[in-house]
Amino acid sequence: MTEVAAEPTRPARLRARVTDLLDLLSGLPATTLRLARDHWALLALLAIGGVLRLLVMVGYAPALWYQGDSQGYLGLAYREEPGVIRPYGYSFLLNLLLPFESVRLMVLVQHAAGLGLAAAAYALLQRRGVARWVALLATVPLVLDARTVALEHFLLAETLFTVLVTAGLVLLCWRDTPGWLACVVAGGLFGWAAVTRSVGLVALAVPLLYLILRRVPWLRVAAFASVVGVVLGGYLVWYHSFHGVYSFGTYGGRFLWSRTATFVECDRLTLTDRERQLCPSQPLGERLPSDLYLWNGGGPNSDFPDRSYDPVFSSFARKAILGQPLDFLAMVGTETWRTLRPGPPATERVACVGEVWEFPVTEEQTTCRAHIAPFDPRRQRFAGNATDHEHPLMAPLHTYSRVASVPATVVGLAFLLVVALALVRPRASTWREHLDPLTFAGLGLGMIVVSVSTSTLDPRYSIPSLPLAMIGAALAWQRFRSTRTAPPPSAPPAPAPSPEPRIVATGADH
Incomplete structure (x- = not known):
């Protein structure tokens, strides 16, 4: 009997x-x-990046301050309400840190997140078989780029947005087929990114399309989309409770109108009397930069002072784009080229905007320099500047930012490299090996195009694209190397000849 x-x-x-x-x-x-x-x-590399960030925190204590945006994000965090211009996603992070009443802690979290993102990018590349020196080379800009470190030291949304988008895509690409947990967490990250910067709403299409093309099981795709839907739907309801409309912001129409104001010809459009008031007064060849139209410098914007007029701006912009689609595309192409092209800035005004994201010095103090933030985050109205803050580290850090800032040109070159390498022996690799680098680099370039087509031209808007471009280029290089070193397919071996039948003699033959 068997014992149990x-x-x-x-x-x-x-x-x-x-x-x-x-x-x-x-x-x-x-x-x-x-x-x-x-x-x-x-x-x-991470140790060097940590020392660099420590020097920045000492030299520019407690943080860098962008007048208007920084105080706007802090104000929303204290009031706990969505903004009509700036989404609440970044203010949500600040709100979590407000009980500590430390601006220094806020930027410390951002610096740590920047280093963590670089480590995560390196880990993904190693997991995908990328050579260590290639993975390290792709990680260097994320750790040592002066403009990236400077933005980590600002009370601005760019660092959080960069971490959310990149981490979400890393999660989806970590395994051959992303699991339930990865899809759910990535959905939450991309949803948070969508309510952190408006370009995140457009970026949502990329991970969703990626999951579909990868033929991920539909229930997991639905899980990703459901989490995104819950985040966005909840935000819409919350926004409605404060502002009476279901929207992610009631200033987007003005941003888009300011872009069309640079090329629109109102005589070619059918406009209402109210919309016609938004026509620029300057002749076509003498139009102002779009940011001057946006911030009341262009004339007609001042006649529409509050958010209730945003539908008028949206209607005007829609008619301008549909009525002059080639002019709109030409504007987008021109502004994208100005962002990505090598060499000095296209105009003196663009150069001035770019200097804001350099580490400032006490000398040469101008309106193009960043300010120093107050130590107490409750001082939401602050107008200090670098001349009020003397420190011996400021001069060398300013020099560093002049020589160690990665231009947006690298993002464009990385995208071209990914496309070019995808055309090399395309059938010698799997579909995923093409899709992953194209997704990373395509999202990086796409966010720049969307930013310049819907908002003002600002070098800071290209920073979130840098890690995506670096990861995409490294993955594409790995695919290229694997196809070059893979042995050529050999002909299948010839089938062995079948043995001849043997005749066995029996006793009856004798």
Whole structure:
């Protein structure tokens, strides 16, 4: 008779689990040492990046301040309400940190997030088989780019937005087929990004299309979309409770109108009397930059002072784009080229805007320099500047920002590299090996195009595209190297000849 083994008692099961845990913990030091030995170059790079950020925090204590935007984000965080111009996503993060009443802590979190994002990008590239030197080269700009570090030190939404978008895409690409948890978390990250910067609403289409093209099971795609829908739907309802309309902001029409004001010819459009008041007064060849139209410098904008007029701006912009589509596309192409082209800025005004994102010095103090933030975040109306803040680190850090800022040209070149390498032996690799780098680099370039077509021209808007472009270029290079080193397919071996039948003699033959 077969004996049935008795089930282990609860104390025995508990002892077994404790033993397994101790075995796991005992192996951690060896694993940690092995990882440190294998990836010492990354650890050295992160250490250098940490020292750089520490110097910035000492030299520009407690943070850098962008008049208007910084105080706007802090104000929304204190009032706990969505803004009509700036979404609440970044203010939500600030609100979580307000109980500590420390601006220094706010930028410390952003600096740590920047280093963490660089480590995550490197880990993804290593997981996908990218050579260590290539993965490290792709990570260097994320750690040492002066403009990236400067934006981490500003009370602005760019760092949070960069981390959310890049981390969401890294999660979806981590495994051959993203699991339930990855889809749910990535949906939350992209949803948060969509209510952090308006370009995030357009960026949502990329991960959704990626999941569909990757043929991820529909229930997981639905899980991703559902989480995004819950975040966006909740935000719309919340916005309605404050402002009486279901919207993500009631200033988007003005932004788009300011873009069309640079090329629109009102005589070619059918406009209402109210819309015609928005026609620029300057002749076509003497139009102002779009940001001057946006911020009341262009004349007609001042006749529409509050958010209730945004539908008029939206209607005008829609008619201008549909009535002059080629002019709109020409404007987008021109502004994208101005953002991505190598060399000095196209105009003196663009150069001035770019200087805001450099580390300032006490000398040469102009309106193109960043300000220093107050230590107390409750001082939402602050107009300090760099001349009020003397520190010996300011001059060398300013010099560093002049020589170590990665231009947006790198994003454009990375996209071209991804496309070019995708055309090399396209059938020698899997569909995923083409899709992943194109998704990263395409999203990076696409966000720049959307930004320049719907808002003002500002170098800071290209920073979130940098890690996406670097990851995409590294993945494309890995695909190219794997197809170059893979052995050519050999002809299938010829089938072995079938053995001839043997005749066995029997006794009857004798």
